[in-house]
Amino acid sequence: MIRFLVNPAAGRGAAHARFTDLRILASQAGAGFVVSRDTADLAAQARRAAEDGVERLLVVGGDGTAHHAAQGLAGTPCALAMVPLGTGNDLAATLGVPRDLAAAVRYSLTAPVRRIDLIRVGEAVCIGYAGVGFDSEVARAVQEMRRVPQPLVYPWAVISTLIRFQPPRMQVVHDGGVWEGRAMFANACNLPRLGGGMRLAPEARIDDGLLDLVIVKAIPRRTLLAVFPKVYAGKHVGHPAIEMIRTRKVCFTVDREMWIYGGGEPVRLTAGGEAVAADVVPGGLAVVSSGESSPAGGRASG
Numbered sequence: 001m002i003r004f005l006v007n008p009a010a011g012r013g014a015a016h017a018r019f020t021d022l023r024i025l026a027s028q029a030g031a032g033f034v035v036s037r038d039t040a041d042l043a044a045q046a047r048r049a050a051e052d053g054v055e056r057l058l059v060v061g062g063d064g065t066a067h068h069a070a071q072g073l074a075g076t077p078c079a080l081a082m083v084p085l086g087t088g089n090d091l092a093a094t095l096g097v098p099r100d101l102a103a104a105v106r107y108s109l110t111a112p113v114r115r116i117d118l119i120r121v122g123e124a125v126c127i128g129y130a131g132v133g134f135d136s137e138v139a140r141a142v143q144e145m146r147r148v149p150q151p152l153v154y155p156w157a158v159i160s161t162l163i164r165f166q167p168p169r170m171q172v173v174h175d176g177g178v179w180e181g182r183a184m185f186a187n188a189c190n191l192p193r194l195g196g197g198m199r200l201a202p203e204a205r206i207d208d209g210l211l212d213l214v215i216v217k218a219i220p221r222r223t224l225l226a227v228f229p230k231v232y233a234g235k236h237v238g239h240p241a242i243e244m245i246r247t248r249k250v251c252f253t254v255d256r257e258m259w260i261y262g263g264g265e266p267v268r269l270t271a272g273g274e275a276v277a278a279d280v281v282p283g284g285l286a287v288v289s290s291g292e293s294s295p296a297g298g299r300a301s302g
Contacts (some may be wrong), residue, residue: 002109003054003302004033005045005069006082010061015085018101022060022083023107031058039068039265046072046080047115054078056288058108062086065192066127067263074118074125076283081108081288087142088196091127094288111290116206117283119190120261121276126262127200127285128194130269130278131253133168134216134224135184136261137161139301140194143264154196158228167218169255174213174247182218187280188250189214192234194264201244202234209282213245249279267285 004026008016015022032054036042048070060083073080083104084092096111098104118235119126137228141157148156165184171286172179172186179186189201201212216233219227219241230236237244252260253275260268260276270276 001032001052001054002029002056002058003034003049003052004058005042005049006033006035007042007059007061007065007068008035010065012085012087012161015060018085021101025102026058026213029105029109032141039064042068043071046070046078048072050076052139056081056108056113057277058105059082060085062264063088063091063128064264066091067265070125070127070285073286074281077286079113079286079288081111083108085169088194090191090193090196091263092192093197094193095126095287097289107290107293108288111288113286114207114289115283115286116289117209118281119188119211119263119278120281120284121260121267121278124262124267125281125284126190126267126278128191128263129187129189129233130260130262131185131187131189131214132254132258132260132269132276133167133170133183133187134161135187135195135200136259137165139261139264140259140266154198159179159225162221162224168258171251171275172213172215172243173251173254175249176245176247179215179243179245184216184218184224186213186215186250186252187253188212188247190280198231198233200231200236202237207283209280210246210248211278211280212252213243213247213250215243215245217241217243251275251277 082092167182189204192204204212256272
């Protein structure tokens with residue numbers, strides 16, 4: 001059984017603009033067609049699909065849409081198949097999904113199903129990353145920007161956030177020890193890319209049972225702006241202000257109230273001094289992916 005789950009708000013209305021095309025593609029595939037009302041409904045409809053025995057749920061949207069759908073699909077055999085019409089489509093890109101709409105649907109119907117890891121933060125699960133600091137503030141800025149053209153939204157959010165951002169003092173506990181100090185951000189990554197193509201953790205794998213923890217120490221604004229463009233090619237690795245650690249669990253403590261973000265969505269508002277854990281859930285989600293274009297599966301999990 002196949003079903004489409006469409007987030008009409010995804011991609012600043014991109015999914016809504018392709019509504020007729022999506023209806024036709026669903027009809028040609030003999031698939032059910034559901035349109036979500038809001039983020040809570042996305043999770044509820046995904047959970048219902050799993051309960052109904054749907055084998056492949058074609059989720060139309062971006063990383064935020066996938067995040068909410070994963071809340072209902074985690075731990076079930078129903079496979080999430082991405083149809084990328086979002087602002088950021090990092091999960092779809094990692095899974096090798098074509099950008100063309102019709103090609104993405106064909107891929108979703110025919111590519112094999114595999115299981116990938118999730119990150120658990122409290123009661124929520126995240127697909128690509130969980131982190132706090134500058135990057136979570138950028139993610140919040142992206143959600144608030146409505147009039148910036150889509151290709152420019154992430155760079156513009158970085159610049160506007162940087163103007164007012166003050167690095168918090170953090171304690172980050174991982175499998176190998178503790179890091180403490182002022183940091184731009186700390187991010188536990190499960191995908192090699194986030195934020196619309198930034199290769200923050202270029203060696204991250206989605207199915208190795210590990211998280212790639214990226215800690216960026218407090219640096220001057222001009223230094224961050226100089227390093228930032230290199231992130232899109234993964235060329236920031238090795239910078240003296242950046243630490244990269246592989247771990248199965250991370251515990252964040254920040255000196256002020258800040259949002260922890262995952263998959264571009266707010267996951268947990270942490271009070272100053274409160275420790276929040278993020279740990280990997282091996283094989284927590286079924287997805288549709290050939291694996292041919294994905295960096296997953298190439299690293300041992302020891």
